[in-house]
Amino acid sequence: MSLLAAKRLEKHYGHHVVLENLNFSVEPGEFVTLVGASGCGKTTFLKMLLGTEAVSKGSLTLDEKPIPNEPGPDRGVVFQKYSVFPHLTVLGNVMMADELHSSKLLGKASVPPSAAR
The missing domain is CATH 3.40.50.300 (P-loop containing nucleotide triphosphate hydrolases)
Structure with a gap:
């Protein structure tokens, strides 16, 4: 199979x-x-x-x-590109995913530490 x-x-x-x-x-x-x-x-x-x-x-x-005719969470593709954001370092580009994940507009909103108490 x-x-x-x-x-x-x-x-x-x-x-x-x-x-x-x-x-x-x-x-x-x-x-x-x-x-x-x-x-x-x-x-x-x-x-x-x-x-x-x-x-x-x-x-x-x-x-x-x-293959379904629309993207799903079980599949993904990574396209090769020299840099995602040329003004950032390699580490900055990698860490951008974490920044976007915690963005209120693009991802899951993070709770400020003071509000978590």
Whole structure:
């Protein structure tokens, strides 16, 4: 039983074919990396895996079930980028996740220590 499988997977935008006849399987515990030239369909495939792009033809399954057509908490993608915020250090970029998590507008609001007593 494959954890992730693509069978004759295709993605078309009108008459423009982005992915064609993609076949593979990933077994539990395997580590996989996508590598390819710019414009070859890596990001399109990741969007299909995430559920933000629909499959045009073929199948893409996770635990032998079709990938839902919308993102869920069970899947995520990390896109490679040189820096998230170029004005911050590496540590500052990593710590930004904690800052955003405690933001009243973007995440779970934190309770000030004085209010917790």
